[in-house]
Amino acid sequence: MGKSLEEVHQSVSTQNKKSVFRKILAFFGPAYLVSVGYMDPGNWATDIAGGSQFGYSLLWVLLMSNLMALLLQSLSARLGIVTQRDLAQASRETYSKPVNYILYFLAEIAIAACDLAEVLGMAIGINLLFDIPLIEGVLITVLDTFLLLFLINKGIRKMEAFIIVLVAIIGFSFVFEMIFAQPELDKVVYGLIPSLPTEAALYIAIGIIGATVMPHNLYLHSSLVQTRNFDRSPAGIKQALKYNFIDSTIALNLAFLVNAAILILAAATFYRNGMFEVAEIQDAHKFLQPLLGTKWAPILFAVALIAAGQSSTITGTLAGQIVMEGYLNLRIQPWVRRIITRLIAIVPAVIVILIYGESVTGKLLILSQVILSLQLGFAIIPLIHFVSDKTKMKGFQVSRITQIAAWIIATIIVSLNAKLVYNEITGWLEISENPIVLWLTVVPLAFFFLGLLLYIVFKPFITKAKTDIQNHSPHHLKLHFSKSESYSKKNIAVSVDFSSADEIALSSAFELGGMDAKYTLIHVVETVGAMVYGENIDDHETLIDEKLLLQYKEMLSKKGFNVMTELGFGKPNKVIPxxxxxxxxxxxVMGTHGHTGLKDLIFGTTVDKLRHKISIPLLIVK
Structure with a gap:
């Protein structure tokens, strides 16, 4: 299985730092990329709705959500640091293919819902600041498609710096908003005491939890922590866990302060003035100037909204890449993945705005956050299982107290979601003119996902996890070649990548050289670590590739072939020549995967760049 976010995997060195401060600083960054998901435009919608309808009374939900997020994100970081697996990869190694496909589908729905919120948020910000129509604002968000590709090519540290600047813009904007709004501090303190004023507050509260504790952030964090190259000894891992927890604590508390500021702003501005129905971001922006008496309030509001949308859309796309590669073991070109993710969000946004108008964007944002909350159980429960597994965590499993706390959080979230689903379905059944359709569709679907959730809860207690999944086993090769009277080639190089393409490549090579030729199997390790450290790299991917290459040699030698191996490090089109x-x-001799044209753009190609760099014939077979 490939490395998570291979292009930046272990690309940041944390070793040989002269001071403790520099070492801590080297680990800081991943949690800030994660934290922007906790202050994205979806959060704004739920915070504004909660503050305008219920005043300060739902502040405790934000605080509880932040504590939940801190524990869950620390578990996610632990999984990535210790196992060098992200959450999607760990799930793929644990569950069956059908279950993984469903989990992948649910994760993609969550990411699409999240990206929908980010697209709408940015479009609304552009509309408010520059008076550009909302539909055009939505379409403009396509232009940031290549920003992620540009940033990631500059290195993960540059991306982290860019995100931190955007977070700072959001933070400073709301510092001034608080100065303008002058909230009632005693009521702010009372808002931290748990209460639910009405049944309608439950819907908003679940939306706040869904907007705060996001499933895609659990996938993202478990991958981003792997961008740090640190000492893999027990002491080094322990130190990495400590520094990443500090990173998460600071970043997520900053996100909490931003969310709290938005809710407090809505309570101090709208609830105080009896404007309980302000749920749309546009309405909030419109009323800020007359209520607060300064033109800077709406301007700072719009600027912060654009910054929130831009920063969170970058991290959402990274999460999409992690989920696709982890669950499906499928790598496509980053820009293609970026466009697919953005279109999945833009198309429904455009359709809804065209049909219902701009007035429904607030409801659409809150719905997207409730959808996120409904996906949470399917990400949290596997995560708790993985970090509690002594074998998987190699002695770094979480303590019993942490396990209990995590299961309590999972129970609260799943219970709230179950109540929400039950309320919604019973409401539909009561008002539906033809309830039999709902009984045949929605109700069975709800029971199916309940069954899947129970399966995920109890499966690890019943069966053990699968061992490492490898791309291809040499013992499954089916070699087909004919015996010839004469052979022209005596020294043959064969490029292998441990996929099904190896079968026909080796068969074709044996057609050329027979039993008397000398064969050299060439494989290139393509991780970022391999590109940076070359043959000095010592990571999981390299160990697996070495093992597979030796298995190829052993199996073919037993068949009577004279086989040597060469392991290269870096980009195949450069190292193979x-x-x-x-x-x-x-x-x-090289095998291909049989894709041309559009598929070359999606998956990339090695052959075209390689053939001009070698001085011998190249046989391409498929």
Missing amino acids: EIVNKGAFDVL
Whole structure:
């Protein structure tokens, strides 16, 4: 299985730092990328709705959500640091294919819902600041498609710096908003005492939890912590866990302060003036100037909204890449993944705005956050299981107290969601003119997902996790080649990548050289660590590739072939020619995956860049 976010995996060194401060600073960053998901436009919608309808009384929900988020994100970071697996990869190694496909589908729905909120938020911010129509604002958000690709090519530290600047803009904007609004501090303190004023507050409260504790952030954090290259000894892992927890604590508390500021602003501005129905971001922006008496309030509000949308859309796309690669073991070009993710969000946003008008964007934002909350159980429960597993965590499993706290959080979230689903379905059944349709569709679907959730809860207690999944086993190769009277090639290089393409490549090579030729199997480790450290890299991917290459050699040697191996490090189109040009080879044989044209754009291609760099014939077979 490939590395999570391979292009930046272990690309930030935390070793050889002269001071403790510099070492801590080297670990800081991943949690800030995660924290922007906790202050995205979806949060704004639920916070504004909660503050305008119920005043300060739902502040405790934000605080509780933040504590939940801190524990769950620390578990996610622990999983990535210790196992060098993100949450999607760990799930793929644990559950069956059908279950993984469903979990992947649910994760994609969550990411689409999140991206929908970000698209609408940015579009609303652009509309408010520059008076550009909302539909055009939605379409403009397509232009940031390549920003992530640009930033990630500059390195993860540059991306983290960009995100931190956007977070600072949001933070400073709301510092001034609080100065303008002058909230009632005694009521703010009372708002931290748990209470639910009405039944309608439950819907908003669940939306706040869904907007705060986001499922895609659990996938994201478990991957981002792997961008740090640190000492893999027990002491080094322990230190990495400590510094990442500090990073998470600071970043998530900043996110909590931003969310609390939005809710307090809505309570101090709208609730105080009897404007209980302000749920739309546009309405909030419109009323800020007359209520607060300064033109800067709405301007800062719109600027912060754009910053929130831009920062969270970058991290949402990264999460989408992690989920797709982790669950499906499928890598596509980053820009293609970016466009797909953005279109999944833009299309429903455009359709809804065209049909119902701009007035429903607030309801759409809150609905997106409730959808996120409904997905949470399917991400949290596997995470708790993984970090509690002694074998998987190699002695770094969480304590019994932490396990109990995590299960309490999972129970609260799943119970709230179950109540919400029950209320919604019973409401639909009561008002529906044809309830039999709902009994045949929605009700069975609800029971199916309840069954899936129970399966995920109890499965690890019943069966053990699968061992490492490898891309391809040499013992499954089906070699087909004919015996020839004469062979022209005596020294043959064969490129292998541990996929089904190896079968036809090896068969074709044996057609050329028979039993008497010498064969050299070439494989290139493509991780970022391999590109940076070359043959000095010592990571999980390299160990797996070395093992597979030796298994190929052993299996083919038993069949009577004279086989050597060469392991390269870096980009195949650069490393393979270097290996080939140093050896006295007669021909290089490569298998392909059979994709051309559009698929080359999606998956990338090695052959075109390689064939001009070698001085011997290249045989491409498929």
